[in-house]
Amino acid sequence: MATLYTHYDSNTRRTWVLMAAFFIAVIFLGWAFSWIFNNSIILYVAVFLSIAMNVGSYYYSDKLVLKMTGAHEASEKEYRELHTLVENLAITAGLPKPKVFVMKETAPNAFATGRNKEHAVVAVTEGLLTLLERTELEGVIAHELSHIGNRDMLVSTIAVTLVGFVTLLSDFFLRWSLFGGGGGDRDGRIQIIMTLVGVVLAILAPLVALLIQLAISRKREFLADASGALLTRYPEGLASALSKIGKYSAEMKRANHATAHLFLANPFGSKKERGIHRWFMTHPPVSERISALRGER
Numbered sequence: 001m002a003t004l005y006t007h008y009d010s011n012t013r014r015t016w017v018l019m020a021a022f023f024i025a026v027i028f029l030g031w032a033f034s035w036i037f038n039n040s041i042i043l044y045v046a047v048f049l050s051i052a053m054n055v056g057s058y059y060y061s062d063k064l065v066l067k068m069t070g071a072h073e074a075s076e077k078e079y080r081e082l083h084t085l086v087e088n089l090a091i092t093a094g095l096p097k098p099k100v101f102v103m104k105e106t107a108p109n110a111f112a113t114g115r116n117k118e119h120a121v122v123a124v125t126e127g128l129l130t131l132l133e134r135t136e137l138e139g140v141i142a143h144e145l146s147h148i149g150n151r152d153m154l155v156s157t158i159a160v161t162l163v164g165f166v167t168l169l170s171d172f173f174l175r176w177s178l179f180g181g182g183g184g185d186r187d188g189r190i191q192i193i194m195t196l197v198g199v200v201l202a203i204l205a206p207l208v209a210l211l212i213q214l215a216i217s218r219k220r221e222f223l224a225d226a227s228g229a230l231l232t233r234y235p236e237g238l239a240s241a242l243s244k245i246g247k248y249s250a251e252m253k254r255a256n257h258a259t260a261h262l263f264l265a266n267p268f269g270s271k272k273e274r275g276i277h278r279w280f281m282t283h284p285p286v287s288e289r290i291s292a293l294r295g296e297r
Contacts, residue, residue, distance in 0.1 A: 021212065029166060029205055061153070062113045062121055065259050069111075071101040071123045082129065086122060086141055093145050093231055098122045107252045107269075108132070108245045111262040112144040113153060120148045125252070132241050139228060139238030140264060146227035152220045156261060163206070163213050170202035217261045218284045225289050239293040246286035 034040045065071075076083045083100055090097045098112070098120035105125035114120035122144045132140065147153070229235035245265045255267040261282035283289075290296075 025166075025208070025212070029170075033202075059115060061115065062119065065111070065113045065262060066101060066121065066123070068256055068259055069103055069123065069254050070105075071103045071121075074100045074102040079129075082124070082137075085134075085138060086145075089138065089141050089145055089231065093142075093149055095145060095149055096120075098145075098148060102126060102129075103254075105252050105254070107250055107267070108248055108265075109252060109267055110140050110144055110264045111259070112147040113262055114148070115153060116151070117148050122148075127248075128245075131244055131248075135232075135234060135237040136241035136244070138232050139234070139241050142228035142231040143224050143238055143264060144228075146224040146231065147220070150220070150223060150227060152224065155216065155220060163210060166208075167206045170205050214261075214282055217282045221283050222289065222292060225293060229293055235293040239290045242286050242290050242293075246290075 074082060079100065079102065082102075086100050087097045095117050098114065098117075099122070101121055101123035103109075103123055103125045106127040108125060108128040108131045110122070110124040110128055112120060112122050122141065124140070128140065129137070225238060228238055232238070242265070249269045251269040252267040260267050263283075265286060266281060266283050
């Protein structure tokens, strides 16, 4: 029978399998585009721009996220119980106490950000504090601390870097082909076939890269659920919290696709978990997460 421990191990393995597949796909794509036009500058320029862009976002992502979500630092006087809860769980997890922020949102949600455990932030909405009981809030905070302990921000940044690489490379290839760059001395028919193949790769590659990124994000959510439950030794706390949050269908006022993957639950509301939306979700369905926590899957 599956347990939290087996879910923890399996989701760790699956995440790194996805990451390995992602790296292989990116290397292949870069090689394919360079070979089609017989010009390695396409690969070098794309790698340089992607790395430069994402290294910058890694170091300043926490400030950008806090500004985009409208979060403000929670004073210890006004939010004493929240600070105490975060501090106690951080000690249990062997982590430095992260900064605590609050968002003026009625939708119940939370997120963690920061480039490492020494520069981490945990943010919750006012709606979450109003809706949940203490054991449920502990489950949520433990989940967010698990993201910090599991270094999910680093994994997420790597995934974003790879998506950025694929998108830049695809865009560069399409522009290059439109302006007739490279391969002018090759056989005409071969050149046409290779160009058509390259265009198809350029169109499909960003979509495939995005789907892999979303799959990684969903696996990290399962992993953080399991890690958080192991931290509190009370899986029902987080399961009950997710059950309440899942019934809240309205989206957050500052819902944004750029930060959606950071949140505990889909910031666009539970209605986005149906139909074709499931393919592009940054989170697994709440019902599946609850089932995993309760040992029902």
